[in-house]
Amino acid sequence: MKKILIVDDEEMIREVLREYAEYEGYEAFEAENGRDAVQMCRENDYDIILMDVMMPKLDGYSAVKEIKKTKDIPVIMLSARGEEYDKLFGFEIGVDDYVVKPFSPKEIMARVNAVLKRHTKKLTQNIVYKFDGLEVDITGRNVYVDGEKVELTPKEYELLFYLVKNKGVALSREKLLADVWGFDFFGDDRTVDTHIKMLRSNLRQYRKFVITLRGMGYKFEA
16 A cells, blocks of 8 residues: 655645545555654655645755655645746755645545656666766666766756656757656746756766757757
8 A cells, every 4th residue: 555645734635635545545644744744754654745835843845855865755745836936946856746726636646646657667667877987877866977976956867867868869948847847837948057057067077978959958978
């Protein structure tokens, strides 16, 4: 039985989501703030988390960042704030989906099932790429430069993995935003350039593999 952690300071929302989760066959657990959620994740394993953004003691964004330091648990953010900036920040710290309140519990469970399906598929694929002294372990979510493990942000990992899996393919900024950030982005696409710059810095001498396509986007070539 899959375990789902529901984190929200509104008891009614927790109860409704728990009812639907249990109906779908999940074992549901609850936390009323981010601090409790972090502690529960330290002591237990969960298959997925539904995380509210605005909560007392510790907000959802901060809780996700703490949890992601030690465990790769997929997260769906729940928020009354639907601004582009809030969604972008959520995807930046590694959440898998972002739902704006009010929402349908049935829709939430459909998203839960979809995220878990993607996550399970990712875990069952043993994929490691090697390019000279650069090793990209997608399954283990590790990157090594000349044998030394380098630490990337969640979005840098996803960006590199996507580039590597599409080796030799010209990718526009719009394509990268849609597929890596996970939603249609309307606005300033310089966020891709910023992350490419940080990624190249971490790849050191192997930054040469990330090629700029002037006026278009990027591609990985080795």
